[in-house]
Amino acid sequence: MKKGVLVAIAGFAVGAVVLVGGYLLMMAMTIFGAGGAAACAPGAPAPMVSAAAPASGSLPESIAGYSGEQLTNAQAIITAARAMNLGGNAQVIGVMTAMDESSLRNIDYGDWETSGWTNPDGSRTTSIGLFQQQDEWGSRADRLNPQKSATMFFQALIQVPGWDTLPPIIAAHRTQINADANDYQRFLDPATQVVSALTGLPLSSQPGAGTCKIGPAGNNYPAAAGTEPGPWGGYNNGGIPGSALQPIPWAPEHSLRPDATAALIAMDQKFFADNGFHLPINDGYRDFDQQVRDKATYGDGAATPGTSNHGWGLAIDVGTQQHYTISESDATYAWLKQNAAAYGWKHPDWAEPGGSGPREAWHWEYWGKEKSA
Structure with a gap:
């Protein structure tokens, strides 16, 4: 749509071709440089x-x-x-x-x-x-x-x-x-x-031909390999600059570390194919000030400021088309339990029924996938 035209439903401009899924995942984009091609993460800056x-x-x-x-x-x-x-x-x-x-x-x-x-x-x-x-x-x-x-x-x-x-x-x-x-x-x-x-x-691409830079900060962090989220890039929890994060394409008000966004996009492709709508995302990266506000609002239901995995840009909160959060009885929760691990996303043990709590069906974290021996 055009500048100054906000509509309640997604439309397509004159001459556009409507694709099932609402967006085309750029899982690999050809980089015409010296010697061949390199894969770019979805949503990465243009070459x-x-x-x-x-x-x-x-x-x-x-x-x-x-x-x-x-x-x-x-x-x-x-x-x-x-x-x-x-x-x-x-x-x-x-x-x-x-x-x-x-x-x-x-x-x-x-x-x-x-x-x-x-x-x-x-x-x-x-x-x-x-x-x-x-x-x-x-x-x-x-x-x-x-x-x-x-x-x-x-x-x-x-x-x-x-x-x-x-x-x-x-x-x-x-x-x-x-x-x-x-x-x-x-x-x-x-x-x-x-x-x-x-x-x-x-x-x-930047910084050199034949490579693809994922986000302005580059890959200054270890690849997620099935381990709990933690510090990366030399940043403090909740102090990560926006330039080091990647917006979620269908929920651009929320951002994650670029590899987490790429994995989420891939997971959403299957979610959309199975359900006909994008995975509803209601929270991503959470800066320190927001963590402080959440602690004041939710008390023991919120992490101590500076310790939340949202503050590393490696956690999301998921809802439904009708509700801000999901419960363990929702179809979205069941779908995530069945499919999320294949994309490196995990429902942490503390949030599971019987876990140390708080019990949060909607909270999911990017741990990546363990490397095969």
Whole structure:
């Protein structure tokens, strides 16, 4: 959806293809670097594209299924980014967003004309152009000018705090205020291919070609291998910076350590296939101040501040579609007991019936999986 258009149900922009599951899991994304491919965790920052001069000559006939007018518009987006001294990360985000919003076509209509969608105040949506921007973005002429509309998009993007360290789909979502951040995920790989081909340069990830950096903090922690959550990265419990965490794509207000988010995404893929909706997540990383507030509110039902596994970004609280938490009689709890271990998620012994307590069916932790001998 477009900036200024918040709707109660998830919708899909003009030209978007609806996929079962609501988002495409990028379990592996090709990195075109020296010597081959490397796997990126889902939601990892987009591979960086060197900010060189636009490739000269005619455009390729087709890239990742896009051709003609679509590639001309992609080139306009890249040109707008470069005019603002924005590099490959921004270029990929811009092209990815326009792929979702308009299929890279500069259309003079939008959601009102195709679906009758309205703004929260009941007025008609006025979205048009590559980015399906409404009246508040600028004049009709500017919104239908590919380079000008892209410039307006990038001007909004760079106002998003930490946009260049956020997962691309979250950066796009916070710029556009889409109904569902996951709409963008299926366009990340095609956008990366298009930007690479149009700039005439290979892609590389940071910090070096052939590797994929998971989150801005990198892998400065031991891999979870079936052991209880604990300190990592040199951070204090509840003092982990947002740049070292990875938002949960369908619940971006909550974050986890990047490997935990990747494992949760993989588990949610099966959960969605089995249940038809995403695993409801009601809590993830919890900073120290929040732990203090929770202790004051829940007393013995909350961990001592500075000791919660939420404070390591390695715990979630799960609910149902109707309730904030789950009980041991809920189908979601039964599903997790049957499936979570395969993805490295565990219901700790203390939270189990008969455990030391408190008894919390909704609390699950990322322990990882033991390495085979």
